[in-house]
Amino acid sequence: MERQRVSIFDVARAAGVGVATVSRVLNSSPRVSPTTRARVEAAIEELGYHPSRLASGLSKGRQDMIAVLVPFITRPSVVSRLEGVIEVLDKSGYGTTLYSVASLSQRDRHLEYLMDRHASVGVIVISIPLSREHIASFRANGVQLSLIDTAGEDVPHVVVDDRVGGALAGMHLIGLGHRRIGFIGDEDLSGLGFASSYKRLTGLEDALVSFGRSLDRELIRLGPHGATTAKEMADDLLRLGNPPTAIFAASDTQALGVLRSAQANGLKVPDDLAVIGFDNLEVASIFNLSTIAQPLFESGVEGAQRLLCQLEGREVEQVKKVLRLELHARATTIRSAVGPMGTGLQRQLSAYV
Amino acid sequence: MERQRVSIFDVARAAGVGVATVSRVLNSSPRVSPTTRARVEAAIEELGYHPSRLASGLSKGRQDMIAVLVPFITRPSVVSRLEGVIEVLDKSGYGTTLYSVASLSQRDRHLEYLMDRHASVGVIVISIPLSREHIASFRANGVQLSLIDTAGEDVPHVVVDDRVGGALAGMHLIGLGHRRIGFIGDEDLSGLGFASSYKRLTGLEDALVSFGRSLDRELIRLGPHGATTAKEMADDLLRLGNPPTAIFAASDTQALGVLRSAQANGLKVPDDLAVIGFDNLEVASIFNLSTIAQPLFESGVEGAQRLLCQLEGREVEQVKKVLRLELHARATTIRSAVGPMGTGLQRQLSAYV
DNA sequence: GTGAGCTGTGGAAGCGCTTCCACAGCTTGA
DNA sequence: TCAAGCTGTGGAAGCGCTTCCACAGCTCAC
Known part of the structure; x- marks a missing residue:
């Protein structure tokens, strides 16, 4: 047949x-x-x-494939990055394979397989921290590496400064007169070691400290990522005897949950409660949510380009590339004519060079 | 080295x-x-x-790889399906490769490559219509096929009845007394032939016709997928001399845009404008959005299982599997104590068997 | 006791390519 | 005119596996 x-x-x-x-x-x-x-x-x-790519690969001793390692493809931020990666890779002549990682064992299984020129000539890792040993193994096997949203010694990586981002959000809220600032972020249940939420919290602390204040542990809630859980955590925070007047959420998705909680609790945003998120997803602009914008799609593009660059044998000019963060101050922190979801004042502040 | x-x-x-x-x-x-x-x-x-999988594959004359063909990984609905697929495939022993399709030429390029036992033993296609010739080619090359959210003769596929879903939404709105019902859906710019938005519209028409009414072309707006464009289309609709009292959006993402438009235009939901979406994404429950729920994750699981079933040489019991749709009537169509975003009445109606 | 039929094993061909090496037929410069 | 050096080409080895075939050493029924 x-x-x-x-x-x-x-x-x-x-x-x-x-x-x-x-x-x-x-x-x-x-x-x-x-x-x-x-x-x-x-x-x-x-x-x-x-x-046949198979025969060709075997004969050449390497497969013309690029692997992309991603955690949680449910998160819009990861998807945006991935989109950027695919955009570039798709016109590169290399095949692209996606490996989804949700647990430590899965990570190790995939990494072990990918450290092999027969599996891929290059690997792009998104948001997953790699150990020194991992990196050394890749190198020993002659497999190129490019990291996005995660660092690695002597390995090209493109990141943002989450701590600065957190500080940016903190300064904004403090500047608006808020003294009790809550934080809602991620708890790393996977064991993979995601640190961005924590770094953003540290940035918030930096901001507070620079104003002679300190982080109030009582106002911090960490939980699994998602709007629903974020709403619950916000509910919890707002039930406190002395609730926060502003909440910084580690992502826009979580900020959405906070917004929802405020509304369910009859609080007016931003008057009774100011809310700021992180990422600047499409929902943020739709709901006029204040946020710290990071270039997600671009990070993917950049990461992919740097891998291709290495595969062509050229040196990557800037091993650590830091992308820019920007404060988008919108209606959930700044009062405006139309209210929290109105088309009011919308300011964009460039963050740092 | x-x-x-x-x-x-x-x-x-x-x-x-x-x-x-x-x-x-x-x-x-x-x-x-x-x-x-x-x-x-x-x-x-x-x-x-x-x-080496390469050598093994070459020797066996086939690669133990399963390819997944997806459009627009930006859409949350596609991502949910994909998640289900990966969940199953990941513990199957097969490698999984993702191919993202955004244009006709990209689709054909990927399909051509994938119809080769050296590339993959099986292909899962999500939401992309395939021609009779495509299907015949796969068969001729001995590559198994499983379709999700798209049909194909004699090929296992798991779908929902979008037309029934549209009718469900329509009946709900008509039952609430709405006579001017707007529709906001997708325009297929890619040329790939996505039909779900159109089918949902047809379902709405069915509902109207069954009540002796007809579809008002003036109240239909189609455009590129996205909350922002949906908001613009809704703005347009609400500016009409005789605007709709209810809007059915082809997806929750678009419904979000409609909600935003209503708020920007000072309309109360659901009193001045009722809104219903499709998919039941997380945002829908967060924002208490009425919607037609479809089992996205399950569709992925099901589609993947059916492919594995074929690869084991077993016959798939039910070539065409229709998953169930459910009306979730929430605060954007039904008035409640707390209002559009409140925790009011939440009814779930089972749709059909 | 002998042939048939196991079981466990090794040798080698072959999967479809790439690439090294050899070589034929040129052109060139001395 | 002839050696040297091109250019274009083909043969064949080899990439790391799987699997066919052969075979040695058994057991077992007759």
């Missing part, structure tokens, strides 16, 4: 040349005369030949 | 057996004595040997 595969040998015979010549045509080697090339191309066309 | 690859031959020598025996151990063939097996396993462990 299944039709016989057309191999390079069939093409060679049809074109009246040797297999080596066909291979040269396939790999666009200059060492082929135009006439021969045309004959071979005609034969390929006629037979409907598709070279 | 790069260390030499450990091959099956090295293992064979270390264990004092032939390569065939090592291969048998790797493929857990019963034809190996326990003692020999133990010796080989020890050698594998000691040498840190990892078999």
Whole structure:
């Protein structure tokens, strides 16, 4: 039933040349005369030949594949990054394979498999911290690495300064007169070691400290990522005897939950409660949510480009690339004509150079 | 620099057996004595040997890889489905590769590559319509196929009845007394032929017709998917001399845009404007948005399981599997104590068997 | 005791490519 | 004119596996 595969040998015979010549045509080697090339191309066309990546990979000792390691593809921020990566990789000639990681064991299983030139020539890791040993193994096996939203010694990585971002949010709220600032962020249940939420909290503390104040542990809630859990945590915070007047959420998704909690509790935003998120997802602009914007899509593009750069044998100019964060002060922190969800005042402040 | 690859031959020598025996151990063939097996396993462990999928695939004439073809990974609904797929595939022993499709040419390029046992033994297609020829090609090449949210003759597919879903939404709104019902949906710019938005509109028409009414073309707006564009379309609709009293959005994302538009225009939901979406994403429950719920994650699980079923040589029991739709009537269509975003009345109606 | 039928094993061919090496037929410079 | 050096080409080895085939050493029924 299944039709016989057309191999390079069939093409060679049809074109009246040797297999080596066909291979040269396939790999666009200059060492082929135009006439021969045309004959071979005609034969390929006629037979409907598709070279086998498997055979080619085995023969070359490496597969022309790039692997992308991502956690939690449910998170919009991860998806945006991934989109940027795919955008670039898709026109690169490399195949792209996605590996989704949700647990330590899964991470290790995938990493072990990917540290092999037969599996991939390059790996892009998004938001997953890698150990020194991991990195060394990749290097030993000659597999290139490019990190996005996670750092690594001597490995090209593109990040933002989450701590500065947290400080930015903190300064904004403090500047608006808030003294009791709550924080809602992620608890790392996976054991993978995600640190961005924690760093953003540290940034908030920096801001408070620089104003002679300190972090109030009572106003911090950490839990699994998601709008629903964030709402519950916000409910909890707002039930306190002396509730916060502002809440900084570690992501826009969580900020949405906070917003929802405020409304359910009959609080007016931003008057009774100011809310600021992180990421600047589409929902943030839709709901006029104040947020710290980070270039998600661009981080993916950048990370992918840096991998390709290495694969072409060129040095990456700037091993650690820090992308810019920006405060988008919108209606959930700044009072405006139309109210929390209105089309009021919308300020964008450039963060730092 | 790069260390030499450990091959099956090295293992064979270390264990004092032939390569065939090592291969048998790797493929857990019963034809190996326990003692020999133990010796080989020890050698594998000691040498840190990892078999090459490339070589194995080439030798077997097929790669143990499953490809997943998805459009627009930005859409939360697609991501949920994908999550379900990955959940199942990840513990299946097959490698999983993701191919993202945003245009016709990209679709064809990927399909052409994937119809090859050297690329994958099975393909899961999410939401992308396939032609009869595509399907025939897969079959001719012995590559198994499983479709999610898209149909195909004689190919296992899991879908929902979007038209019924549309009717469900329509009946709900009509039952609440609405006579001018607007629709906001997708325009298929990609040329890939996505039909769900259109089918949902047809369902709305069915509902109207069954009540002796008809679809008012003036109240229909189609545009690129997204909350922002949906808001603009809703603004447009609400500016009409005789604006709709209810809007059915083809997805929750778009419904969010509608909600935003209502608020910006000073309309109270659901009194001045009722809004219903589709999908039942997390945002829907957060914002108490009425919606037609479809089992997204489950569709992914189901689709993946059916592919695995075929790969094991078993027949899929039900080629066309229709998943259930449910009306979740929440605060954006039904008045309640707390208002549009309150924790008011929340009814769930089972749709159909 | 002998042939048939196991079980466990190794050798080697072959999967479809790439690439090294050899070589034929040229062109060039001395 | 001839050695040297191109250019274009083909043959064949080899990438790391799987699997067919052969075979040794058994057991077992007759």
